[in-house]
Amino acid sequence: MTRIRFLAISDVHGKEDLVDKFLEWVQKENLAYDFIVAAGDIGNPQRAGSMCRILRKISSTLKKNVYYVKGNWDIEGTCGDKSVLDLDDTGPLIFGNIALIGHGRIAEPYEIPSTVRVSVLVTHYPPFSILDRGKVIDSNHRSLHAGVIDINYLIDYYKPRVHIFGHSHSFGGLDVEHNGVVYVNVARLDRLLKNGESIGNYAIIDVSDTGEVKVEWRFINGVWKKCTSCGRIVHIPDKWSLCRKCAHRTELKFARITGVPYVAKLIFRDLTSGLQVASPQVKIPFHTLKDYSTYEEFLDALVLRQARNMLSSDNSRVVEVPKDKVLEFYNQAYNKRMTPFSEYLFACNDKVSGKQLCLVMRVFSADKRAHVLWKIKEDSETGKRTLEQYILFKNEPAQALNFLVSQLAESGFKVLTYSLEPVQHVQQ
Numbered sequence: 001m002t003r004i005r006f007l008a009i010s011d012v013h014g015k016e017d018l019v020d021k022f023l024e025w026v027q028k029e030n031l032a033y034d035f036i037v038a039a040g041d042i043g044n045p046q047r048a049g050s051m052c053r054i055l056r057k058i059s060s061t062l063k064k065n066v067y068y069v070k071g072n073w074d075i076e077g078t079c080g081d082k083s084v085l086d087l088d089d090t091g092p093l094i095f096g097n098i099a100l101i102g103h104g105r106i107a108e109p110y111e112i113p114s115t116v117r118v119s120v121l122v123t124h125y126p127p128f129s130i131l132d133r134g135k136v137i138d139s140n141h142r143s144l145h146a147g148v149i150d151i152n153y154l155i156d157y158y159k160p161r162v163h164i165f166g167h168s169h170s171f172g173g174l175d176v177e178h179n180g181v182v183y184v185n186v187a188r189l190d191r192l193l194k195n196g197e198s199i200g201n202y203a204i205i206d207v208s209d210t211g212e213v214k215v216e217w218r219f220i221n222g223v224w225k226k227c228t229s230c231g232r233i234v235h236i237p238d239k240w241s242l243c244r245k246c247a248h249r250t251e252l253k254f255a256r257i258t259g260v261p262y263v264a265k266l267i268f269r270d271l272t273s274g275l276q277v278a279s280p281q282v283k284i285p286f287h288t289l290k291d292y293s294t295y296e297e298f299l300d301a302l303v304l305r306q307a308r309n310m311l312s313s314d315n316s317r318v319v320e321v322p323k324d325k326v327l328e329f330y331n332q333a334y335n336k337r338m339t340p341f342s343e344y345l346f347a348c349n350d351k352v353s354g355k356q357l358c359l360v361m362r363v364f365s366a367d368k369r370a371h372v373l374w375k376i377k378e379d380s381e382t383g384k385r386t387l388e389q390y391i392l393f394k395n396e397p398a399q400a401l402n403f404l405v406s407q408l409a410e411s412g413f414k415v416l417t418y419s420l421e422p423v424q425h426v427q428q
Contacts, residue, residue: 002096002117002209007064008037009202010124010166011188012054013073014044018190018220019054021198023061025220033204035064039166039186040071040104040124052079059083067093069104071124071167087122097209101158107150109157117209121160124167127151128301129294130178131171131185133251145294149301155181156285161211171251173201173244175215178254179287182213189220197221199237201244217244255291260284261422266306269395271405271415278310281423300369303418307392311375321372323364330357356411359404360391366401367393388414395419
């Protein structure tokens with residue numbers, strides 16, 4: 001039987017003084033493990049060379065190999081150290097029947113030998129919807145989810161037993177098992193108390209090729225004590241009374257999703273002509289999603305991605321106009337009134353705000369997930385740019401919006417709808 005045991009960290013953000021405290025603490029604990037996994041954001045772009053300095057220091061001090069993936073704070077090249085290895089460069093590492101697979105900058109999956117029984121996936125970003133709370137400003141899909149849907153597809157491909165990541169500080173120090181995958185968010189090693197005391201968290205993870213997994217959480221300057229909520233003996237900062245799982249209990253509820261397609265045709269239609277304009281086949285890895293609500297959000301992001309691909313097939317640039325920018329771009333009285341978005345949504349005045357804005361608001365009131373897209377075409381010879389405006393919404397509300405189609409067309413919009421046609425369901 002193959003078994004690997006490793007120490008996992010992430011989100012150091014170039015704070016070398018805190019790394020020294022971490023190393024001193026780990027050496028004092030005298031823990032047994034085979035190697036170290038670093039799930040990104042080790043360096044700081046404003047501290048040149050910090051990523052490699054930190055990784056080399058960890059490796060040389062603890063006398064272990066460090067396998068890492070780059071995060072959004074990591075802008076350096078290779079570290080040039082045989083003990084410090086970027087998993088994007090090495091590809092999958094095979095330990096007996098267990099594969100350690102990292103994706104930092106590369107989204108294309110690797111082929112894994114058939115002898116591998118268990119895979120451990122390492123990324124910096126979380127999968128969309130799992131332990132991924134973030135900020136809208138940091139999200140590439142303007143939501144409170146910091147997860148990246150490409151990682152959901154990597155999980156669907158590898159079906160790892162363990163997925164290690166960071167990035168989402170709010171959910172760092174938590175693990176959860178969902179549909180056979182143990183998700184471990186190891187952010188963040190640079191965690192501090194308000195008084196400046198270092199309480200960075202890290203994990204010791206034990207994995208066997210039979211699928212047995214054990215995650216043991218540790219904190220710099222932590223102590224073993226009983227959680228006042230669940231009664232478990234846990235390693236937490238002395239000033240805490242709750243373990244991380246109890247502190248986030250309400251946010252760690254998951255649901256098994258059933259009755260939705262795993263493979264589907266995504267059918268786009270031009271509502272003015274009624275013609276089908278594209279029907280790409282898509283996979284929907286619903287078993288990697290938290291619940292039905294996040295399934296809807298994932299599907300919305302997938303539809304938007306496919307719509308952009310379709311509209312940009314002639315090398316045009318396609319951008320979404322976010323809802324919070326619709327007023328800015330379409331409201332004729334934008335600088336003259338202090339009217340909230342919701343009022344425009346329910347009582348837009350064509351004469352004051354303009355017909356285009358009020359039509360868009362009527363679409364939003366019927367389908368909150370509708371999108372406004374701009375397709376910008378540039379003539380390669382003259383450099384002249386033209387703008388095409390699209391409204392995209394789900395087919396179900398189409399009946400309610402049919403009376404608006406001609407008005408939208410007259411106002412310069414092309415109207416697209418989408419629907420899903422199931423091709424394959426899988427049992428979960």
